[in-house]
Amino acid sequence: MKNNSLVEEYIGASIEIIESSDKKYENIHGKVVDETKNTFKIENHRERIVPKKGCLFNIAINDSWKTIKGEDIMYRPEDRIKKLG
Amino acid sequence: MVKRRHQKMARKRIDRLFEEAKKAASDERMDRADRYVELARKLGMRYNVSLISQYRRRICKKCYSYMHPGVSCRVRLRDGMLITKCNRCGTINRYVYQR
Numbered sequence: 001m002k003n004n005s006l007v008e009e010y011i012g013a014s015i016e017i018i019e020s021s022d023k024k025y026e027n028i029h030g031k032v033v034d035e036t037k038n039t040f041k042i043e044n045h046r047e048r049i050v051p052k053k054g055c056l057f058n059i060a061i062n063d064s065w066k067t068i069k070g071e072d073i074m075y076r077p078e079d080r081i082k083k084l085g
Numbered sequence: 086m087v088k089r090r091h092q093k094m095a096r097k098r099i100d101r102l103f104e105e106a107k108k109a110a111s112d113e114r115m116d117r118a119d120r121y122v123e124l125a126r127k128l129g130m131r132y133n134v135s136l137i138s139q140y141r142r143r144i145c146k147k148c149y150s151y152m153h154p155g156v157s158c159r160v161r162l163r164d165g166m167l168i169t170k171c172n173r174c175g176t177i178n179r180y181v182y183q184r
Contacts, residue, residue: 009098011121012105033117035124078127081094085087 005059005066006073006084010035014060015042018067021054032059037076088132095132099125103140110153118151145171146178 016029030044040050040057052070059066075083106121122144129136136144143152150173152158159170167180 007094009101011102011124012108034120077124078131081091081098081128081132085091085094 005061005068007081008061010040010059010061010077015040016058017050017055018058019056025050025055035077038074092132092134095128095134099128099134099136099140102128103143106143106151107153110151110156113156115151115153115157118153118157119149122149122151142169142178142180145174145176147171147176148174150174 010032011034013032014029015032017025017027020026028042028044028048028050030042030048032040033043033047034041038052040052042048042050052074055070057068057070059068073080073084102121102125106118106125109115109117109121125136125140126144126149128134144150145152145158148171150157150171152169152171154160154169157172159172161168162182165181165184167182169178169180170176171178
């Protein structure tokens with residue numbers, strides 16, 4: 001496996017958006033509560049649905065922060081292992 | 086070998102999802118718990134990994150909702166059986182236990 005962090009489970013992990021093509025999504029941080037092919041649902045005080053496309057994420061996987069490009073993980077959560085693993 | 090590697094990862098993610106489902110159910114967020122069960126089952130089906138019996142017992146056999154005693158199901162012990170009733174669909178699941 002080249003990049004292990006792309007196939008991990010993101011639900012329950014802390015996440016922050018460090019860069020986005022849409023300024024309104026920048027600096028959102030919180031916990032991932034749901035994932036679809038194209039979006040993350042992030043909860044901090046309120047729930048927000050953030051597209052994966054065009055965003056650069058910092059995700060805490062196994063207690064270390066990994067920087068992940070949204071375009072690299074645009075698959076259904078259950079397909080990610082097969083497509084990227 | 087690729088298959089084994091995928092299955093190993095799938096098992097790890099299923100464990101993680103059930104952990105999160107338990108947390109969500111304790112906060113009475115059943116919508117989330119049910120969604121995590123759905124994702125865990127999909128992972129199992131995609132990579133041919135069966136859910137271990139502890140996990141199967143936490144899912145309603147009919148409507149696949151997450152069963153958290155006191156929140157989404159009722160649990161009784163009777164005549165050597167563990168009887169759970171799903172609060173969403175009313176299905177009664179029975180499991181034999183050793184006295």
